[in-house]
Amino acid sequence: MRVELDNLSKSWDGVVGADRITLDIADGDLVAFLGPSGCGKTTTLLMVAGIYKPTGGTISFDGRVVNEVAPKDRGIGMVFQSYALYPHMTVFGNISYPLRIQKVNKGEIRERVQRVADMMGIGDLLDRNIAQLSGGQQQRVSLGRALVKEPQLLLFDEPLSNLDARLRLSMRGEIKRLQDGLGITSIYVTHDQVEAMTMADKIAVMSKGVLQAYDVPEDLYDRPKTLFVAGFVGNPPMNFFDVEIMRTDGDFRAKSGAIDLVLPADRAEKAAAAKGKVIMGIRPEDVDLVDDSAPAGEGLTLTGEITVVEPLGREDLLGVGINGVDMHVLVDKARGVRVGDSVDFVFNTSRVQFFDPETELSFLWA
Amino acid sequence: MTPPLEKEALVRAAVGEPGSTRRTLGRRVRSTATAYGFLGPTIALVLTFFVVPGILLLILSFTDLASVNFGDPWNFVGFANFERLFTDRFFPKILRNTVFYVFTTLILFNLGLALVLALVTTNIPRRSGFFFRLVWLLPRLTPSVVYILMWKRIAQAEPFGIYNQLVPEFLGASGGNLFLGGSPWTFVILTNGFIGASFGMIIFTSALLSIPEDLLTAAKVDGASTWRIIRDIKLPLIKWPLLFIATYQTLSLLTSFEYILLLTEGGPGLFTTEVWALTAYKRAFASYAGNSQWAFGATWAIVLVTVALMFAVVYVKLFKFKELIQEPRIDNL
Numbered sequence: 001m002r003v004e005l006d007n008l009s010k011s012w013d014g015v016v017g018a019d020r021i022t023l024d025i026a027d028g029d030l031v032a033f034l035g036p037s038g039c040g041k042t043t044t045l046l047m048v049a050g051i052y053k054p055t056g057g058t059i060s061f062d063g064r065v066v067n068e069v070a071p072k073d074r075g076i077g078m079v080f081q082s083y084a085l086y087p088h089m090t091v092f093g094n095i096s097y098p099l100r101i102q103k104v105n106k107g108e109i110r111e112r113v114q115r116v117a118d119m120m121g122i123g124d125l126l127d128r129n130i131a132q133l134s135g136g137q138q139q140r141v142s143l144g145r146a147l148v149k150e151p152q153l154l155l156f157d158e159p160l161s162n163l164d165a166r167l168r169l170s171m172r173g174e175i176k177r178l179q180d181g182l183g184i185t186s187i188y189v190t191h192d193q194v195e196a197m198t199m200a201d202k203i204a205v206m207s208k209g210v211l212q213a214y215d216v217p218e219d220l221y222d223r224p225k226t227l228f229v230a231g232f233v234g235n236p237p238m239n240f241f242d243v244e245i246m247r248t249d250g251d252f253r254a255k256s257g258a259i260d261l262v263l264p265a266d267r268a269e270k271a272a273a274a275k276g277k278v279i280m281g282i283r284p285e286d287v288d289l290v291d292d293s294a295p296a297g298e299g300l301t302l303t304g305e306i307t308v309v310e311p312l313g314r315e316d317l318l319g320v321g322i323n324g325v326d327m328h329v330l331v332d333k334a335r336g337v338r339v340g341d342s343v344d345f346v347f348n349t350s351r352v353q354f355f356d357p358e359t360e361l362s363f364l365w366a
Numbered sequence: 367m368t369p370p371l372e373k374e375a376l377v378r379a380a381v382g383e384p385g386s387t388r389r390t391l392g393r394r395v396r397s398t399a400t401a402y403g404f405l406g407p408t409i410a411l412v413l414t415f416f417v418v419p420g421i422l423l424l425i426l427s428f429t430d431l432a433s434v435n436f437g438d439p440w441n442f443v444g445f446a447n448f449e450r451l452f453t454d455r456f457f458p459k460i461l462r463n464t465v466f467y468v469f470t471t472l473i474l475f476n477l478g479l480a481l482v483l484a485l486v487t488t489n490i491p492r493r494s495g496f497f498f499r500l501v502w503l504l505p506r507l508t509p510s511v512v513y514i515l516m517w518k519r520i521a522q523a524e525p526f527g528i529y530n531q532l533v534p535e536f537l538g539a540s541g542g543n544l545f546l547g548g549s550p551w552t553f554v555i556l557t558n559g560f561i562g563a564s565f566g567m568i569i570f571t572s573a574l575l576s577i578p579e580d581l582l583t584a585a586k587v588d589g590a591s592t593w594r595i596i597r598d599i600k601l602p603l604i605k606w607p608l609l610f611i612a613t614y615q616t617l618s619l620l621t622s623f624e625y626i627l628l629l630t631e632g633g634p635g636l637f638t639t640e641v642w643a644l645t646a647y648k649r650a651f652a653s654y655a656g657n658s659q660w661a662f663g664a665t666w667a668i669v670l671v672t673v674a675l676m677f678a679v680v681y682v683k684l685f686k687f688k689e690l691i692q693e694p695r696i697d698n699l
Contacts, residue, residue, distance in 0.1 A: 046583070049583070049587055050586075051583050051586060051587075070586075071583075071586040071587050072586060072587070072588070072589035072590065072591070076587055077587070078583070078584065078587040080580045080583070080584060081580075082578060082580045084578065084580035084581050084583065084584040085584075086581065086584075086585075086598075086599060087603070088602040088603060088605075097585075097588050097590075097598070098588040098589055101588060101589040101590055101594060102589060145584075145588070149588075149589070155587075
């Protein structure tokens with residue numbers, strides 16, 4: 001089912017929950033609503049579900065405006081962070097509840113519940129009480145209950161946030177496979193960008209009730225349109241510097257008190273037109289320790305002092321101070337550097353981003 | 367058999383290890399003392415105001431103590447008071463009245479109306495809900511005598527009662543004395559019910575509000591109508607408060623009589639609205655030709671206490687209270 005939100009807004013006595021959200025979800029896609037707590041992603045989801053009534057704009061399913069349609073008539077299934085299982089019913093009772101309300105006949109209920117439960121790998125738990133299940137099993141029941149009525153649209157409200165890290169990883173893959181296999185259009189609310197990046201066909205990044213970006217995951221990461229998106233997507237976050245772009249001897253250079261770097265023309269040209277200060281962004285993985293065996297070109301290195309070394313296992317995260325400006329650097333291995341060491345860093349300037357400090361829009365992609 | 371803990375301590379003492387029996391026992395005595403320290407005030411209250419008076423009442427019911435022979439040594443008369451009670455001409459009527467009064471008020475008001483009020487006031491905007499609950503609490507905040515006087519003013523016969531002055535004319539009834547005179551039970555049950563409902567209302571409201579919002583959202587998405595949500599989700603989840611109120615209010619209605627005393631004094635006529643607790647009160651404290659029959663009143667009271675205790679035991683067994691205390695795991699995050 002195709003879902004369109006057009007200028008969808010919700011406010012309570014002047015408090016804005018969602019502000020003119022406009023986006024289009026293609027049939028069969030999984031779209032993630034990504035943003036920090038209180039950004040309006042759950043508010044928007046609950047409007048799509050019909051629990052909240054929009055104060056402006058429209059929601060359309062397959063071109064039909066559904067603003068006034070009751071939740072029960074929207075053909076949706078929903079999965080909650082808290083699982084929201086009925087604690088006084090068994091697993092069978094929970095999964096069969098939507099069908100019992102539709103007055104489906106008993107034999108068919110049995111059959112459909114069993115089929116869905118088998119699919120979720122909980123086929124042998126149907127007689128259990130909810131309290132006897134683990135968190136992962138409860139979330140499977142919750143998914144089963146959402147799927148059993150064969151919905152046109154699946155809504156996930158941070159479904160994995162209550163699970164431990166390992167289970168989250170496996171459920172992530174499972175939900176994605178399931179959604180792909182069944183081809184049900186889905187909206188997936190999360191504050192976990194790894195979840196959003198790995199599962200979603202498109203990601204809607206939200207902040208303070210406003211849709212900041214709506215794009216495929218790779219574009220959000222490599223071609224962020226706003227400063228917020230650049231800073232929010234990616235972990236550890238992108239480093240930002242206030243610089244001026246100068247053109248000397250045909251070379252573009254980014255300069256500030258702390259920084260002097262040569263920039264590739266294709267990136268710097270648009271930012272240079274701005275005259276005056278711009279915000280330069282570079283991701284922690286696009287900076288590296290200078291390797292003596294492969295020396296970097298002139299103007300691509302800076303010297304910094306190590307302030308923090310955080311071993312992450314596969315990589316090391318370094319906190320670096322460059323003439324009083326802090327930045328994060330992600331390196332394969334710290335190669336014996338210690339806090340207090342003065343070290344040379346090479347910048348992969350072909351990956352720098354530039355933003356207008358006034359409008360916070362990207363010079364490159366906006 | 368030696369309990370395992372003690373056995374372990376004994377073994378340790380025997381092989382000369384630290385943590386011997388003496389230390390373990392000392393700790394046990396201390397923790398027991400702490401427990402009784404906390405329980406102490408409650409135990410003292412229950413003993414002083416329930417157990418001791420109960421025993422005195424029981425003893426009293428086997429004497430013929432009354433205001434006429436007050437000061438004489440107690441004269442034990444065996445089961446004479448009990449015989450007199452069960453052969454009383456009005457005993458069946460009072461029993462019927464009590465059962466009718468307790469269960470009608472309980473079901474219609476203390477449970478029924480309370481539940482309706484709780485469901486309605488939690489389904490409207492928060493502030494309005496709060497306001498209406500406050501209004502329903504007003505009778506409880508009003509002194510009993512004032513509250514009953516207001517009701518009397520409404521329900522008395524013409525020309526005093528507001529109801530009898532106004533309503534029969536509207537309805538075209540011949541009227542005059544429809545309410546207090548014509549159907550005193552309506553009056554008795556309404557006055558008690560209007561107060562009784564507020565207690566359940568408060569308990570049910572808090573229970574309903576503690577149901578996680580997600581569950582109700584889930585039910586709506588699952589296709590449940592408001593009525594189905596109440597029936598399938600809300601009521602089962604407030605089962606424990608419902609049973610608690612049923613038990614508590616049965617017992618408090620059994621022993622309550624002050625509104626009836628103030629309203630009708632058990633009348634009009636002979637024992638029309640007289641309930642058990644009122645009889646006990648009247649026999650003990652109201653004067654019959656200058657004589658208050660303390661011992662006979664005590665007999666009515668002790669029978670009532672016994673019945674109430676039986677009810678309590680039956681409720682506890684019937685509703686599997688032990689299980690219920692553990693069961694409502696509304697949040698299983």
